Amino acid sequence: xxxxxxxxxxxxxxxxxxxxxxxxxxxxxxxxxxxxxxxxxxxxxxxxxxxxxxxxxxxxxxxxxxxxxxxxxxxxxxxxxxxxxxxxxxxxxxxxxxxxxxxxxxxxxxxxxxxxxxxxxxxxxxxxxxxxxxxxxxxxxxxxxxxxxxxxxxxxxx
Amino acid sequence: xxxxxxxxxxxxxxxxxxxxxxxxxxxxxxxxxxxxxxxxxxxxxxxxxxxxxxxxxxxxxxxxxxxxxxxxxxxxxxxxxxxxxxxxxxxxxxxxxxxxxxxxxxxxxxxxxxxxxxxxxxxxxxxxxxxxxxxxxxxxxxxxxxxxxxxxxxxxxxxxxxxxxxxxxxxxxxxxxxxxxxxxxxxxxxxxxxxxxxxxxxxxxxxxxxxxxxxxxxxxxxxxxxxxxxxxxxxxxxxxx
Numbered sequence: 001x002x003x004x005x006x007x008x009x010x011x012x013x014x015x016x017x018x019x020x021x022x023x024x025x026x027x028x029x030x031x032x033x034x035x036x037x038x039x040x041x042x043x044x045x046x047x048x049x050x051x052x053x054x055x056x057x058x059x060x061x062x063x064x065x066x067x068x069x070x071x072x073x074x075x076x077x078x079x080x081x082x083x084x085x086x087x088x089x090x091x092x093x094x095x096x097x098x099x100x101x102x103x104x105x106x107x108x109x110x111x112x113x114x115x116x117x118x119x120x121x122x123x124x125x126x127x128x129x130x131x132x133x134x135x136x137x138x139x140x141x142x143x144x145x146x147x148x149x150x151x152x153x154x155x156x157x158x
Numbered sequence: 159x160x161x162x163x164x165x166x167x168x169x170x171x172x173x174x175x176x177x178x179x180x181x182x183x184x185x186x187x188x189x190x191x192x193x194x195x196x197x198x199x200x201x202x203x204x205x206x207x208x209x210x211x212x213x214x215x216x217x218x219x220x221x222x223x224x225x226x227x228x229x230x231x232x233x234x235x236x237x238x239x240x241x242x243x244x245x246x247x248x249x250x251x252x253x254x255x256x257x258x259x260x261x262x263x264x265x266x267x268x269x270x271x272x273x274x275x276x277x278x279x280x281x282x283x284x285x286x287x288x289x290x291x292x293x294x295x296x297x298x299x300x301x302x303x304x305x306x307x308x309x310x311x312x313x314x315x316x317x318x319x320x321x322x323x324x325x326x327x328x329x330x331x332x333x334x335x336x337x338x339x340x341x342x343x344x345x346x347x348x349x350x351x352x353x354x355x356x357x358x359x360x361x362x363x364x365x366x367x368x369x370x371x372x373x374x375x376x377x378x379x380x381x382x383x384x385x386x387x388x389x390x391x392x393x394x395x396x397x398x399x
Contacts, residue, residue, distance in 0.1 A: 022231055023233075023235050025163070025233040025234060026169075026233060026234030026235075026273060026276065027161075027162065027274065027335045029165055029168075029371075030162045030163075030164055030165035030273050033161075034161035034163075034164035034165070035161075037164050038159070082159050115253070115322070116253075119250075119251040119252070122235065122274070123251045123267055123271070124270070125259060125266050125267045125270075126251045126252055126257075126267075127249070128258050128259055129251075129252045129253075129255050129258075140258065140259045142260075147266060148160055149160070149162055150159055150160050150161055150162050151159050151161050153232055
């Protein structure tokens, strides 16, 4: 039995942010703060496009993330007023340091229960806590790709 | 570029003071000092958060007696309020299972936690640090610019050997050091005080070894009445906390 309980309420299309207070909002905000910071460094007056890469292990649905981005952009204006966002998922690759076997999150997910999967959604690195190498059982594996939230490119006008 | 790092300052901007309770050495009572400091300040009417960054061996939840709670999702995650303290720990996500993390994973966890945790307005955020001067310490220095350090030692020469290394690196990097607290004192000795004085750092005083302290673990109200808390309270008065 779990010591701690997870909130399993997730976003459904058609509902508003006030109904579903997802933690994706915090990550979406980080993208926009980072983009404005980068634009200021590059002296961009307008940001026209932000390309975003989300690691598969974050288990973030694009529609939720886009919705959060749109909601924050509405309140921001300025450089972000007419920005277009392009979201890509970076596929996961996991590699065992003991036997060098490689696998991905879809293989891993089959053996996780709902709580474990939800925990990885919040903190991807707890994969090391809840999963093992499917070949040799080692917890000593590496997340080669597929975690974090990053900006891969920004377009704009000076 | 990792976007998450950019939002960390924003998440921490409404926190008046951030105190990292650290030591170069394990087993000196950092978690007990950090949790007790949080309980003490909360009891005095301050709004307090406690972040357990000991990712391999979190123990603040054991000291506070935290059970059956989970952060609420609201534009991030909001730490549950436990005995008046907004408490965040990796343990919500690990179910208290063993956590075999390597360095890069530690950094990613710290970045994720700092990026998604919505602390709101606090008077104090206390950070329970793991021992040493590895990833967690370097990341706190890198990512939490306004953190001050409260360093814990025991009377042992062995502990001080490791503690002095942490103090030297903090001094070199010009990180604010509130002072050094000597925990588990059993005899009258000025050894630690003399060594800290010679480093030109504040020696805050000592906390006597409390034989009955184990009975207070998991019971914050009992911890408040302990001799340990009495000694800590006297030391805190000396630094206006």
